[in-house]
Amino acid sequence: MITEPHIEEAAIRSNVPIELYYCSELGMESFSAKEFAQRDPFSNPEKFEKLFARLQIKDWIVPTREDGRYQVPDKAREAVRQIIQAGDKQLIQLGLESNMDHERLLAHLKQIVLANIAASEPPRKWAVATRFHVATRISPVIVQIRECLMDLVAYHDDAHLSAARPYFNEAGIVWSAFGRVWRDSMVTAEKIAEALAFRGYEAEHYAAALLAAVEGGWLETTDIPGTYRPTSKGQAMHDQVEKLTDEYFYRPWAIFSQNDLDDLYGLLEKLREQLHAVKKPA
8 A cells, every 4th residue: 555556656657557567476477377377366367368468569578489478578577676666665765764673573574484485385385486576685674574575475375275276276266256255145246246356257257156166065045146155065165275274374484482473473563553654655
């Protein structure tokens, strides 16, 4: 919320497609629907194909000999680097000057990131290894903290997908539909399509996904037409996935003592309070 408005403004000023920035979390070496599905199996592959066609026109990506795969040239990576740094600049200007607390927080976060990289699989470390990194060891501390936190978000995605993918395989849309019903039993295919419009699917697709979840024993119909609720099987599956996600994600944290964990938690809370208290720059 602090950095992205400035990243978007910088993209407009520099005539850089903002979609390139969003894709940077999926990697900036090559693009393909198959690769993107490694981290985002819940979006319509056709959405990516349409995006690739638009980016190719301006040579932001270049088709390779491998069908459906595109190489990302240096100019695109540098453009994304510059607009991300525009967001980082605003973060630096918030007045959160480096202090011992921030240095200590960064040290803890770097330990976690390194432990994640060294951890055995599962989870498969696709997201955390592939995402486009901009901060370096000489970047301001607050910028390095943000990069580490984004690495933790990516690793959590890796953990969740490693836990959940055996249940939905290639049918990510079924998992999305099940998840929306698990949160709200009054939701319908139309409401799911509206809430998840950015995924690129229509209501009819979610209607079919809901029926597939019923056939799989995850959901059952209710007395209200078009609505569903999780079955005991679906609830048990959801609980197992959440348990495995936490197990995978937190396993590397065993490197910390309880005192270290308490210190990390306190530092994160303090940073959150600082960020909430800062007025957004004009």
